Amino acid sequence: MENTLTFDPSVAELFREQLSGATSVLIGSHLNPDGDALGSSLALSHYLWSQGIKNEVLNHHRPPHNLKFLPGVSKIRQEPIHEGHDLGIIVDLDAVHRLGNMAQYFESIPHLIVIDHHVPIESPGDLRIVDTKAAATALILCRLFDQLEATITPEMATCLLTGIVTDTGSFRFRNTSPESLVWAANLIQAGGDINRVCEEVFQRKPLSSVRLLGHMLDRMELDCDDKLAFGTISVHDFDYAQATDEDTEGFVNELLSIETVEIAALFREVRPLKVRVSLRSRADFDVAGVAQEVGGGGHRNAAGCSFDMTLEEAVEVLIPRLRACLESS
Numbered sequence: 393m394e395n396t397l398t399f400d401p402s403v404a405e406l407f408r409e410q411l412s413g414a415t416s417v418l419i420g421s422h423l424n425p426d427g428d429a430l431g432s433s434l435a436l437s438h439y440l441w442s443q444g445i446k447n448e449v450l451n452h453h454r455p456p457h458n459l460k461f462l463p464g465v466s467k468i469r470q471e472p473i474h475e476g477h478d479l480g481i482i483v484d485l486d487a488v489h490r491l492g493n494m495a496q497y498f499e500s501i502p503h504l505i506v507i508d509h510h511v512p513i514e515s516p517g518d519l520r521i522v523d524t525k526a527a528a529t530a531l532i533l534c535r536l537f538d539q540l541e542a543t544i545t546p547e548m549a550t551c552l553l554t555g556i557v558t559d560t561g562s563f564r565f566r567n568t569s570p571e572s573l574v575w576a577a578n579l580i581q582a583g584g585d586i587n588r589v590c591e592e593v594f595q596r597k598p599l600s601s602v603r604l605l606g607h608m609l610d611r612m613e614l615d616c617d618d619k620l621a622f623g624t625i626s627v628h629d630f631d632y633a634q635a636t637d638e639d640t641e642g643f644v645n646e647l648l649s650i651e652t653v654e655i656a657a658l659f660r661e662v663r664p665l666k667v668r669v670s671l672r673s674r675a676d677f678d679v680a681g682v683a684q685e686v687g688g689g690g691h692r693n694a695a696g697c698s699f700d701m702t703l704e705e706a707v708e709v710l711i712p713r714l715r716a717c718l719e720s721s
């Protein structure tokens with residue numbers, strides 16, 4: 393990708409230049425936001441305010457219940473209050489359509505910066521600060537703030553820690569790098585509250601979510617000598633548990649935790665003829681490749697896609713591809 397830059401110090405200078413010409417910034421991230429999407433959005437917002445730069449934070453969805461503790465979370469809106477933004481910054485996002493309804497507000501902004509760690513699909517943006525090896529977008533922001541000699545406040549630190557803790561699964565996933573641990577230490581030093589982050593992100597679930605998990609696990613299926621596990625959640629299951637798609641956060645990891653399983657898939661029929669799928673894998677099995685075959689994307693060991701069809705049809709389309717992925721490696 394021509395306009396894709398991995399991080400080097402000159403990137404901070406380019407970023408500074410873009411900011412110096414901006415009077416009002418619009419910050420956005422992907423729909424169904426996770427801790428990295430919202431933590432990075434808000435850390436950036438706090439930084440811009442500290443530099444006297446007006447900004448707004450948008451997201452297609454309201455923050456999920458387990459991220460409502462994030463400092464500044466009440467600033468996240470589903471439409472901007474002001475007009476005439478002259479710089480857009482999108483974080484943790486590989487494709488403009490993943491902004492959902494927020495994409496319309498970025499269309500007319502003259503300059504766009506992308507800060508991300510996903511495998512690029514569309515590569516939008518005038519300045520792209522992208523490193524697919526970074527464990528979290530929050531870590532790319534840490535490097536950037538470091539280069540800019542920014543003061544990291546306790547609020548920023550908690551937001552950035554949330555991004556790192558979320559995307560490394562509390563430092564358990566394969567992407568947990570020395571850098572993520574070093575920066576976590578720096579952020580705790582800067583006043584970030586890691587106990588709060590871990591407790592809020594991982595240790596607090598609504599009853600509806602736990603009930604739905606039990607129901608899904610009860611009916612999950614195993615394939616390929618128990619190396620492939622998949623679960624399905626229909627609109628009826630959501631109704632039964634009085635749950636929403638937000639409540640399925642982390643379910644796919646429960647499937648992957650089965651000792652024999654190398655690839656796990658969770659299919660959710662979020663409404664009739666709309667199926668979302670989360671994919672996880674161990675080791676070298678590349679589920680991002682499978683997701684891309686059907687119009688999705690993500691990382692090697694954590695990816696996703698969606699289908700406009702029935703739950704049964706989506707399973708029929710994807711499971712043979714996952715089998716092939718298992719058998720080819």
Ligand SMILES: [Mn+2]
Nearest residue numbers: 428484529559
């Ligand atoms: Mn991320």
